[in-house]
């Protein structure tokens with residue numbers, strides 16, 4: 001049972017990693033973004049918890065050696081949920097994922113701090129900055145309240161309608177806090193590499209979310225799609241080198257196609273499948289936690305009984 005729960009918990013990351021791109025393309029983008037970011041968090045936390053719990057049974061056996069033990073190490077050894085080799089791998093995985101998580105969290109914190117500082121340093125109206133740059137581009141810089149930086153070159157090349165689409169798109173990024181969703185997924189993927197496909201998925205979902213908001217604001221989906229395609233051509237944005245929250249960033253073809261279609265319907269089956277996968281992760285970690293807790297309780301009782309006999 002415990003082995004099955006461990007396998008299930010660790011498989012959830014792979015399942016979610018495979019499902020993420022599909023969620024980003026097929027679900028309404030707001031729903032997709034939340035499912036991906038919450039799902040990544042749950043999958044990363046539950047997998048880390050399982051690794052720590054499996055490793056704990058091995059560490060408990062060392063308590064005798066260190067003279068700290070209140071558990072019978074023979075019981076912990078005989079009834080451990082996994083082989084010692086698996087427990088060692090689990091401990092190595094837990095440490096590696098913790099280090100990777102901290103490094104990425106620091107990098108994201110520096111990015112966010114730098115963005116906030118940039119917004120605070122702007123004189124005048126911080127909400128829109130026009131930059132004299134020969135390259136065409138527009139980007140949302142997170143902050144309080146956040147800034148939209150757009151190049152004069154791009155503004156000059158666009159019609160008034162297209163400018164409205166660009167600005168509405170960037171405003172949507174700031175208003176919905178898309179950088180927080182991307183940060184959460186990046187940190188979760190650092191902790192659990194199986195979640196890496198979700199980084200691209202949440203980028204696409206948040207871009208589509210901003211596209212949908214822009215289309216609703218200008219009241220013309222097809223017009224917004226044409227504006228987006230034109231901006232992508234002007235910015236030369238293939239997505240791979242675009243800065244985060246840039247208008248031409250991420251798969252433009254998929255985004256234009258989504259806007260040319262009707263607004264995406266909620267897909268209850270896809271949503272329910274994702275939620276069921278997350279519940280599987282939670283159930284698995286509860287099973288492993290209960291088993292390891294019972295193991296330590298038993299080891300503690302045996303240790304106390306043995307200590308009592310030795311004291312008599």
Ligand SMILES: [Zn+2]
Nearest residue numbers: 207245246247
């Ligand atoms: Zn964008």
